[in-house]
Amino acid sequence: MADLVLFGDVLTMDESLPQATAVAVADGRILAVGSDADVAPHIGPATVVHDVGDGCILPGFIEAHGHPLNEAVVLGEPVVDIRPVTIADADGVLAAIERAVAECGPEGALLNGWDPLLQKGLPEPTLQWLDGISPAAPLVILHNSGHAAYFNSAAAVAAGITRDTPDPEGAKFGRDDAGELDGVAYEMAAVLAVAGRVLSLDPAGFPALLAAECARMNAAGVTTVSEMAFDPAMRPALAAAVEAGVLTTRLRLYEMSDVSRASDVEPGAGDDLVRQVGIKIWSDGSPWIGNIALSFPYLDTPATRALGMACSHGHANYTGKQIREISTPYFDRGWQIACHAHGDEAITMVLDAWEKMLGDDPRPDHRLRLEHVGAMRPDQFARAAALGVTCSLFVDHLYYWGDVLVDDLFGSDHGGHWAAAGSALAAGHRISFHNDGPVTPTNPIRNIADAVTRRSRSGHVLAPDERIPVQAALRAQTVDAAWQLFSEDSIGTLVPGSHADLVVLSANPLTVEPDELENLEVRATVFAGRAVFGSL
Numbered sequence: 001m002a003d004l005v006l007f008g009d010v011l012t013m014d015e016s017l018p019q020a021t022a023v024a025v026a027d028g029r030i031l032a033v034g035s036d037a038d039v040a041p042h043i044g045p046a047t048v049v050h051d052v053g054d055g056c057i058l059p060g061f062i063e064a065h066g067h068p069l070n071e072a073v074v075l076g077e078p079v080v081d082i083r084p085v086t087i088a089d090a091d092g093v094l095a096a097i098e099r100a101v102a103e104c105g106p107e108g109a110l111l112n113g114w115d116p117l118l119q120k121g122l123p124e125p126t127l128q129w130l131d132g133i134s135p136a137a138p139l140v141i142l143h144n145s146g147h148a149a150y151f152n153s154a155a156a157v158a159a160g161i162t163r164d165t166p167d168p169e170g171a172k173f174g175r176d177d178a179g180e181l182d183g184v185a186y187e188m189a190a191v192l193a194v195a196g197r198v199l200s201l202d203p204a205g206f207p208a209l210l211a212a213e214c215a216r217m218n219a220a221g222v223t224t225v226s227e228m229a230f231d232p233a234m235r236p237a238l239a240a241a242v243e244a245g246v247l248t249t250r251l252r253l254y255e256m257s258d259v260s261r262a263s264d265v266e267p268g269a270g271d272d273l274v275r276q277v278g279i280k281i282w283s284d285g286s287p288w289i290g291n292i293a294l295s296f297p298y299l300d301t302p303a304t305r306a307l308g309m310a311c312s313h314g315h316a317n318y319t320g321k322q323i324r325e326i327s328t329p330y331f332d333r334g335w336q337i338a339c340h341a342h343g344d345e346a347i348t349m350v351l352d353a354w355e356k357m358l359g360d361d362p363r364p365d366h367r368l369r370l371e372h373v374g375a376m377r378p379d380q381f382a383r384a385a386a387l388g389v390t391c392s393l394f395v396d397h398l399y400y401w402g403d404v405l406v407d408d409l410f411g412s413d414h415g416g417h418w419a420a421a422g423s424a425l426a427a428g429h430r431i432s433f434h435n436d437g438p439v440t441p442t443n444p445i446r447n448i449a450d451a452v453t454r455r456s457r458s459g460h461v462l463a464p465d466e467r468i469p470v471q472a473a474l475r476a477q478t479v480d481a482a483w484q485l486f487s488e489d490s491i492g493t494l495v496p497g498s499h500a501d502l503v504v505l506s507a508n509p510l511t512v513e514p515d516e517l518e519n520l521e522v523r524a525t526v527f528a529g530r531a532v533f534g535s536l
């Protein structure tokens with residue numbers, strides 16, 4: 001007998017039975033899906049029965065590229081949230097920085113979310129400026145992208161970084177002409193060297209932080225999220241959180257590449273709740289900082305001039321040879337690899353490297369991943385598809401930075417075609433979408449609306465030919481995201497035997513007007529058969 005039966009519109013995301021009117025759950029799994037008559041025999045005296053009315057039942061959403069373990073810390077105490085989604089303007093950001101410095105103790109202040117392209121009017125965060133604000137206590141400000149950190153002299157001392165500190169592989173510390181640190185850390189390894197002291201996971205406090213993070217995920221309808229910057233040092237804190245029973249989302253872990261360490265576990269280690277599925281590499285950086293590798297230049301505009309990237313083609317973090325040297329040892333051991341790549345030059349470099357690697361070591365169904373792919377071209381989507389390389393698109397860029405992409409950075413052609421989901425589908429890809437939290441708030445409904453409408457915050461539609469159908473957008477947050485995480489046998493569709501992870505939306509996304517998609521609400525989220533958000 002079923003523990004729970006829900007009646008209403010059901011979008012199963014399973015092609016053999018796409019739509020149904022009832023779903024039955026038992027012991028945390030889907031027991032039956034079909035018509036009311038199909039499911040009725042599973043209703044017993046102890047079965048809880050709900051009719052969702054005009055709501056719509058779907059598989060729980062899957063965030064294929066997130067950072068929940070990092071976000072749990074970054075959105076908790078003592079980190080101060082200055083993201084553009086929290087503080088819209090420069091004056092508010094500057095006031096928050098001054099307040100944080102005034103209130104912090106000798107351990108200093110850490111703020112996350114600096115973005116001068118959206119918070120227009122922010123000053124250049126020079127070392128002199130940072131030291132002026134906080135002469136004694138460490139001050140670190142993380143760029144909203146996570147790809148840079150600005151730190152004062154006291155923070156350098158606290159982190160043990162000096163002019164003699166070598167640049168980590170694939171990352172660097174900014175230096176002046178005399179070789180002195182200039183207070184900027186670029187890319188993950190350098191950012192973590194500066195901020196890792198505060199961002200490291202403490203097993204004692206972490207379960208509560210992760211519980212709050214899971215609540216944020218569940219409120220957005222998310223029941224599985226990947227951590228794309230997993231560090232094995234996080235294991236004790238994660239184990240403490242699992243032990244405490246706070247996890248109400250499944251986690252799929254991608255370990256930050258470190259060839260000297262390789263990975264100390266085997267691919268797929270873990271269980272359906274927490275599983276390590278891949279390795280993460282960053283081939284280039286952030287379009288908002290200027291360190292992505294492009295075949296075309298940034299425009300010459302006041303915004304690009306202020307950030308020192310006018311007419312620049314940007315650059316990659318590695319050479320193609322290095323990408324191959326990092327990828328191959330992991331790939332040979334059976335790991336899936338996910339590579340951050342925004343610029344089209346970076347994408348070519350990674351595809352070249354992986355084509356050689358696959359030539360030496362062919363493997364069917366490897367699902368090598370490219371992440372974000374902002375400037376990926378139609379011919380590159382076709383080439384990736386032919387290699388079996390899959391793509392996760394950051395379509396929420398279109399909403400928050402759509403106007404910046406076109407007006408400030410790249411113009412209507414390159415900027416307008418950013419995150420070209422239509423071209424990806426035309427090339428035959430199974431794609432996923434993501435918010436890369438905390439870069440933008442995890443919000444699959446917004447991503448679906450972004451991909452269907454390609455509308456920016458100001459209402460401009462970017463490259464309408466790249467818009468995709470609602471059904472395809474839903475797949476990118478459910479079944480195809482599950483597939484990218486090698487988890488399609490247990491999540492992402494509502495079929496008998498799969499985990500009873502599901503979301504109840506306020507209406508059927510296939511029947512609302514495209515412009516109304518963004519107004520859909522998550523009424524309830526069910527995780528392993530248990531309501532973890534809202535009410536059924």
Ligand SMILES: [Zn+2]
Pocket residue numbers: 065066067228436
């Ligand atoms: Zn990321």
